[in-house]
Amino acid sequence: MLQSLFDGILVGSILSLGAIGLTLIMHILRFANFSHAELISMGAYFTLTLDAVFTAFSRALASKLPMLSVSVSLMLAMLVALLITGILAAIIDKLVFKRLREQAGPLTMVFASFGIGLIIRNVIGLVYGLKSMHYSSDIAFAMVISSDPLLLIKADQLFILALTLLVMVSLHLFMSRTSVGFALKAISENPVLAQINGINLASMVRLAWLLGGALAAIAGVCYALNNQLSPVMGRDLVLSLFAAAIVGGIGSIYGAALGGLIVGLASSLALLIIPAGYKPAVPFLIILLVLYLRPNGLFGEER
């Protein structure tokens, strides 16, 4: 039980990061982006490659942080990878989604996002192979925090929690203290009014993609640290991300953060009742439940 709670919070915090970007785009551009989860895979795999590049340059970077299987170069790699992922997200928008926005409707973008997701996923599979991988070949040992009720925690997992918390606090400060953050919020709430006030829609859309891609990349690295890298990691997460965004209410950043935790906890606790094979279906049940009971989510407004 205690172990399930901890695992749920851990997975939930990773989901939160992914869902924040998803909900931002879904609110500003009014479409459900099914390729968002592939940004998570991209971030994780770019980090893998860059990590190898950095360690090849300097062996010193490969030294692990105390107690963790995380190295200095991995952290540097993540920072660069989140930038690349964000930029690529904005480029995909420019190449595909922007053109479809101009010539067709939002559902056509949903359609295209499935196609793009399919392409990215399989290109990753071609480049990196279909087998799952790990950042570090070391075995991370779990610490026994308590034996009854059983609670095993790895140092890496605490690191992930700290990292996601740090990212979310920074995001909160960015959204609530900076004028760019306000502008982003204004655009997502009322695009027309915001533009009258001199906010540039195109640059805000770009910013949303950069931000969403970067957050997804961090989520990808965390997920890969906790589980493993695999070309289908994004596809496995996509429904949970949507569930988190819907639970929180589309467009609400804080809602998505909380929604991620709720979905993570629910998926983890559900395993106490149902066989593990049904786990992928849990987010779907959450979505149905929310749509029936509270169609606009916990924090979303009517739309």
Place this chain on the structure above:
Amino acid sequence: MIGIISYLAFFLTIALILAIAVLGLNLQWGYTGLFNGGIVAFFGAGAYGIILLGGPERIDGFGGFSLPYPLALLGGIALSGVLALMVGLATTRLRHDYLAIATFGVAIAMESVMRNASWLTGGATGLRGFERPLEAIVGNSFAYNLLFLFFVLVCVSLVFLFLEILVRSPFGRLLRAVRENERAARSLGKSPSSVRLTAFVIGAMIMGLSGALYATFYAFISPQDLAPILTFQIWAMLIVGGSGNNLGAVLGTLVVWGAWVGSGWLLTALAPTHLQLYTGSIQYILVGAIIVSSLLWRPRGLLPEKLSIHALPPPDPGSPGQGSESQPANSPNQPAENTQ
């Protein structure tokens, strides 16, 4: 010679079975603008439904009622309809995005049931032992396959005719009215949500028919037959053929299925043994590229939708799913009354 004919019959049988699912999607997406991200679930409901109802008794699980074939077929179709009703009730009154997410979710939920509920679905090994109708009487498998092709052809034609009549009927005009401008449709006293729900359920039942025929043809169904890629393939078929045009849907099916089978054959023939594992990835990329590039450069497909209303300007590319806000110019002319 007989080998070629036999292969051609096999190819056509599968292609035409898939064409039925594409026609179902055309009703949902092409005519009504409803997004379905989980075609494979409705296809699968029909497939499992017919085998559970019509198959021989199972010792180790539920099902196997050995119903006569037509009854089992109808049962499979009905099962898809019930599934669609459940999803549709939760989502059609809401934003279209939610329908996309929920249908995608239903496919994932379906997959975990298929793989895990062995008492019902046989788990990963699937269900077999289905007796194909009339097979014992015909005897010769080549003749039987030709007969089955003919049966599928009849089914495609019936679905095709049914949809052609449906979309030309007042109900069909209502579908397009709801697709193009929901507010205008409502102002005429129509209920967009019930129209959408009806179209969604009928479309899903047609997909169920397709799945049931597929399961009949192989006398077997397993999770391997219902991979998520099926949903993408069926979309690619519709978008290549031209959504909103039933003839286009069938044509698109033949083109895309030909490309899929051809590319698979080519890749297996050309790729070295140690890379054979990756041929699937290349084919998936191909399907994704077909979808994205068609949407970008040929959104109306090979055979575009024909709108019978002459007073209107030609519709924008990719017209299904246009938000009601984005095209105010179109709205006043669109409702059903204008067409006659």
